[in-house]
Amino acid sequence: xxxxxxxxxxxxxxxxxxxxxxxxxxxxxxxxxxxxxxxxxxxxxxxxxxxxxxxxxxxxxxxxxxxxxxxxxxxxxxxxxxxxxxxxxxxxxxxxxxxxxxxxxxxxxxxxxxxxxxxxxxxxxxxxxxxxxxxxxxxxxxxxxxxxxxxxxxxxxxxxxxxxxxxxxxxxxxxxxxxxxxxxxxxxxxxxxxxxxxxxxxxxxxxxxxxxxxxxxxxxxxxxxxxxxxxxxxxxxxxxxxxxxxxxxxxxxxxxxxxxxxxxxxxxxxxxxxxxxxxxxxxxxxxx
Numbered sequence: 365x366x367x368x369x370x371x372x373x374x375x376x377x378x379x380x381x382x383x384x385x386x387x388x389x390x391x392x393x394x395x396x397x398x399x400x401x402x403x404x405x406x407x408x409x410x411x412x413x414x415x416x417x418x419x420x421x422x423x424x425x426x427x428x429x430x431x432x433x434x435x436x437x438x439x440x441x442x443x444x445x446x447x448x449x450x451x452x453x454x455x456x457x458x459x460x461x462x463x464x465x466x467x468x469x470x471x472x473x474x475x476x477x478x479x480x481x482x483x484x485x486x487x488x489x490x491x492x493x494x495x496x497x498x499x500x501x502x503x504x505x506x507x508x509x510x511x512x513x514x515x516x517x518x519x520x521x522x523x524x525x526x527x528x529x530x531x532x533x534x535x536x537x538x539x540x541x542x543x544x545x546x547x548x549x550x551x552x553x554x555x556x557x558x559x560x561x562x563x564x565x566x567x568x569x570x571x572x573x574x575x576x577x578x579x580x581x582x583x584x585x586x587x588x589x590x591x592x593x594x595x596x597x598x599x600x601x602x603x604x605x606x607x608x609x610x611x612x613x614x615x616x617x618x619x620x621x622x623x624x625x626x627x628x629x630x631x632x633x634x635x636x637x638x639x640x641x642x643x644x645x646x647x648x649x650x651x652x
Contacts, residue, residue, distance in 0.1 A: 387452045389445075391422055394429035394438070398478075401432045409480035409626060411534075414490075416504070420445045420452065421490055423481050426459065432478070433467040440481040442492045444507060456507030461495035465530045465548065465625060469556035473645060475625050482534030482628070486541045487570065493531035497547040499568060515547070515566050515574035528552045528561070534628035541570040544637060546623035559589045560644050563622040565629065565637065579621050579641050583651045587643065589620035594646040619644025621651060 392398075392408065399406050411423035427439035440462050444455040462481055468474035483492045489510060490502045501511040516526055526549075533546035545566050551558035564576040587594055595613045598605050621641040630638040643649040 386450075389422075389452065391424045394425060397429050398432070407432065407476060408478040411480060411482045414483065414485050416485060418447050419455070419504075421483060421485065423483070424457075435467065435478050436463045440493075442483050442490065442502070442507075444490075444504070458492065458500075458502055458507050458509075460492050460500065461498075462493040462531060463495060465532055465550065466555045469554070471557055474556035479532070480534055480626050484535035484537040484543055486537040486543055491535050491537070491543050491568070493535065493545070496526035497529035497531055497549075497566070499531065499535065499543065499545065501572065511572045513568050513572050513574050515564070515568075515576045528555065532563075532623060532625050534626070536629045536631060538631045538635065543568040544629040544631070546627060546629065546639065547576070548622055556644075559619050560622045563620075565623070565639060579623060582639075583621040583641055586621045586641075586651055587618040587649060589618065589644065591618045592616065594618035594643060594649050596646065597648075617645050618649060619646065621649075624650070 392410070395406060398408055414421040421442060421444055424441040424443050425438050426441055428437045429435075430437050439459055441457055441459045443457045445452045446455045460481070464475075464479040464481075466474060468476050481493055483490050485504075488504050490504055491499050492502060494500045494512065496514070497516055498512055498514045500509055501513065502508065503510050516529065528551070529547060529549040531545055532548045535543050535545045537543050546563065547566050548563040549561040550556070551561065563579045565579070565582060566574060566576045568574050593615050594617070596616050598607060598611070598613050602611075620643070622644055624640050624642050627640050632638065638652065641651045
């Protein structure tokens, strides 16, 4: 999107005029149905095309679209396209096992927009999100699988218990080829109405070594998941706010801190990683 987290790709070259279509490529065949299901709005996040010389890496969608609350029936695909003369042609295609976190609950917790599937380019490889909190490392040359990295292999979440673990963010790569992302494990029966099981910031090295740290460790001093001291907003029936000078809003259970959905870890020039968390049940208790 801007070459790196600092968006340092600005150049002095004169860009082409935005008055002609170079290529017309359908990467989401379900748009009409999605707009209809969304009441006239397209409630979908898409990967930013990744440019690499003469090549473009893009997200495509396949499978089936039935309803927005069951977006998991779709498939997410990463394709490498390359310019051949005046045509952008598919060089290879890889269908991921990744699925988004579930749709928002009746209580209003969870995403309404379809979460983003977002790959990252690092060195000679393209990293794509996969199911169960994993990432797959693809060779740029032909799209073949170089490695499948599982940060939870051999741990207390392996193997069956990983079913409700999701890659919940775009993948980000630093200048050394390390890849970072957020993962979250939700309750199977009530993913948004129960507290998160856990969530992590994950790092994958160029040698396929994975490490992770829980957001409970990254947010010392934040309210605990069981705390019931988190204040919520006043009712809209009491506008204008505050309803009286000494009014105090009601409180609710906070829920554990977890990454916001679609929050890509940001990487500073000195290697510092920035990310954002929020309470599972309260959006206004967030930490950087």
